Amino acid sequence: xxxxxxxxxxxxxxxxxxxxxxxxxxxxxxxxxxxxxxxxxxxxxxxxxxxxxxxxxxxxxxxxxxxxxxxxxxxxxxxxxxxxxxxxxxxxxxxxxxxxxxxxxxxxxxxxxxxxxxxxxxxxxxxxxxxxxxxxxxxxxxxxxxxxxxxxxxxxxxxxxxxxxxxxxxxxxxxxxx
Amino acid sequence: xxxxxxxxxxxxxxxxxxxxxxxxxxxxxxxxxxxxxxxxxxxxxxxxxxxxxxxxxxxxxxxxxxxxxxxxxxxxxxxxxxxxxxxxxxxxxxxxxxxxxxxxxxxxxxxxxxxxxxxxxxxxxxxxxxxxxxxxxxxxxxxxxxxxxxxxxxxxxxxxxxxxxxxxxxxxxxxxxx
Numbered sequence: 493x494x495x496x497x498x499x500x501x502x503x504x505x506x507x508x509x510x511x512x513x514x515x516x517x518x519x520x521x522x523x524x525x526x527x528x529x530x531x532x533x534x535x536x537x538x539x540x541x542x543x544x545x546x547x548x549x550x551x552x553x554x555x556x557x558x559x560x561x562x563x564x565x566x567x568x569x570x571x572x573x574x575x576x577x578x579x580x581x582x583x584x585x586x587x588x589x590x591x592x593x594x595x596x597x598x599x600x601x602x603x604x605x606x607x608x609x610x611x612x613x614x615x616x617x618x619x620x621x622x623x624x625x626x627x628x629x630x631x632x633x634x635x636x637x638x639x640x641x642x643x644x645x646x647x648x649x650x651x652x653x654x655x656x657x658x659x660x661x662x663x664x665x666x667x668x669x670x
Numbered sequence: 671x672x673x674x675x676x677x678x679x680x681x682x683x684x685x686x687x688x689x690x691x692x693x694x695x696x697x698x699x700x701x702x703x704x705x706x707x708x709x710x711x712x713x714x715x716x717x718x719x720x721x722x723x724x725x726x727x728x729x730x731x732x733x734x735x736x737x738x739x740x741x742x743x744x745x746x747x748x749x750x751x752x753x754x755x756x757x758x759x760x761x762x763x764x765x766x767x768x769x770x771x772x773x774x775x776x777x778x779x780x781x782x783x784x785x786x787x788x789x790x791x792x793x794x795x796x797x798x799x800x801x802x803x804x805x806x807x808x809x810x811x812x813x814x815x816x817x818x819x820x821x822x823x824x825x826x827x828x829x830x831x832x833x834x835x836x837x838x839x840x841x842x843x844x845x846x847x848x
Contacts, residue, residue: 494730494808503682504689506705508783511682511689516732518806526732527684529707531783552672553781554694554704560781597823600830601779602786603731603738605686605709610780610831628696630672645775652778653788653831660838 494519495526508532508567531608535577536565538596538658539588539615541635546659547586547618548650550632561634561644562655563612578613584624586633591617596661601653612658638663672697673704686710686745709786713755714743716774716836717766717793719813724837725764725796726828728810739812739822740833741790756791762802764811769795774839779831790836816841 495516504511510530518524539547548561564585566577575593582588596612625631636644641659644650650659673694682689688708696702717725726739742763744755753771760766774790803809814822819837822828828837 493735495732506691507703509689509705509707511687511707513684514732519808520806522806524806525685527687528733529687529689529784531780534780534782553778554673554692555706555783555785556778556781556787557671560778562781597834598826598829599823599834600731600734600738602709602712602784602788602832603734603740603830604712605733606780606784607733608780609734628698628700628702630697645777648776651776652781653835654780656775656777657831657834657838660835660842664838664842 495524498523527605529606529608531606532570533568533609533611534565534654535568535574535581536563536610536612536654536658537578537582537593537615538563538612538662539582539586539590539618540662541618544638546636546638546641546662547588548634548636548655549585550634551630560652560655561636561650562652563658565654574611575613578611578615582615583621584626585629585631587620587623588615589619589621590615591619596658599657610654610657612654612661614658614662673702676701705783707784707786709784710748711746711787711789712743712832713746713752713759714741714788714790714832714836715756715760715771715793716741716790716840717760717764717768717796718840719796722816724814724816724819724840725766726812726814726833727763728812729808738830738833739814739828740830741836743832752789753791756789756793760793761799762804763807763809765798765801766793767797767799768793769797774836777835788832788835790832790839792836792840
């Protein structure tokens with residue numbers, strides 16, 4: 493490890509997040525502090541219909557103060573494989589079951605200060621089985637034509653890392669196959 | 671606002687991050703808590719050479735415990751326009767000046783709990799003027815062929831949201847023009 497931990501102060505131990513401040517020794521010998529947010533990770537799933545339409549959810553996000561159009565997603569649960577989390581969120585949030593799910597991308601959301609890893613899947617061969625939203629989860633299900641994606645990104649309606657990455661990876665993949 | 675703040679507890683006031691826990695009133699009337707990390711936002715810039723190669727930096731990321739290949743990027747500075755931050759990071763981190771910079775995408779990195787917004791630019795018409803790394807910034811500058819991007823994403827060497835989004839947006843844009 494190029495940066496050696498000297499000490500660690502636990503700042504916050506929340507329901508979702510943990511925060512710590514570490515003192516580290518840099519390769520130069522100097523000391524520095526690192527503010528770190530620990531997050532269990534998240535799983536996203538992009539449902540693609542037989543006609544190539546994308547199923548997204550519109551929801552209010554308190555941390556940013558607005559509604560966003562996002563791929564269905566949820567926090568990783570201890571002991572639950574990522575593809576099961578993906579299938580569960582697909583069922584709960586948009587009421588769909590998928591014949592096939594494939595990995596689109598996995599990435600850290602902001603590795604300079606946070607360990608949250610995001611795993612994004614694509615779901616195809618969809619079948620409606622009825623949504624089961626959690627209490628107080630206020631989701632609007634929206635079907636998007638891929639041709640509208642650039643305008644939705646430009647307007648900010650589609651405006652988060654997991655959704656943009658999943659859609660661009662999906663569309664890139666489709667075009668590289670055709 | 672669908673969720674009304676009832677109270678807010680300030681947990682941490684760091685050099686980079688602020689953390690608070692808010693009690694909110696949901697549309698249903700129920701109360702819930704929201705753990706929120708405040709971040710000033712960040713600016714990324716993807717340098718593309720006249721030959722179409724991508725200039726990335728390899729650096730150790732303490733929060734995730736490994737090295738990643740990333741687009742040059744930096745934290746937003748109060749009062750500094752995003753395109754100036756981009757040009758400054760381009761100079762400091764990889765020693766380049768750009769004839770043209772264009773917006774590729776802007777997005778929230780994890781809007782469920784964090785307000786960090788990332789603004790990604792593309793830089794072209796590059797000219798070498800000499801890097802000016804900050805003290806203790808341990809960056810290796812790497813030139814990437816776009817054809818190698820899928821393998822680098824699959825291996826996890828390229829593995830963060832801003833880098834994947836910027837590259838996919840750039841490559842999508844290029845192919846949609848051709």
